[in-house]
Amino acid sequence: MNNILKNPYINALLAALYIIVIVFVIGNLEDITRGKESLLVPVIMLSLFVLSAAIMGLFFVYTPAKMFLDNQKPEALTFFLKTIGTFAGFAIVALLMILLL
Structure with a gap:
């Protein structure tokens, strides 16, 4: 998992x-x-929100933060920006698919 x-x-x-x-x-x-009508639905949705925040933190922040703390500051910033940029590319492609299809 760490190599991924x-x-x-x-x-x-x-x-x-x-x-x-x-x-x-x-x-x-x-x-x-x-x-x-159930109290379970809001509980599930809030739990899903918390889980999603943790998973996105793992994907976007974990490795750059680890690199930053290992005194690899320029590499950490580059890694973070590559991740954000690639994700933004996926989001733009999804938006274009919605608009064009």
């Missing part, structure tokens, strides 16, 4: 795939719980 996190492009791809999976889970959860 050392590639900013894979980190961005994993973040995008995670978001796609979560969208499908939320979509299916909506279908399952439609018309049912």
Whole structure:
């Protein structure tokens, strides 16, 4: 797992795939719980939010923070910007697909 996190492009791809999976889970959860009043739905949604924040932190911040603390500051910034830039590219492609299809 640690080797996977050392590639900013894979980190961005994993973040995008995670978001796609979560969208499908939320979509299916909506279908399952439609018309049912339950305290469980907000609990699940808040738990999913916390889990997502932790996972995105792992993909975007863990390796650059570790590099920064190991006194590799320029490399940490480059790694972080590559991850963010690649993820932004995925987001732009998704937006263009929505607009064009």
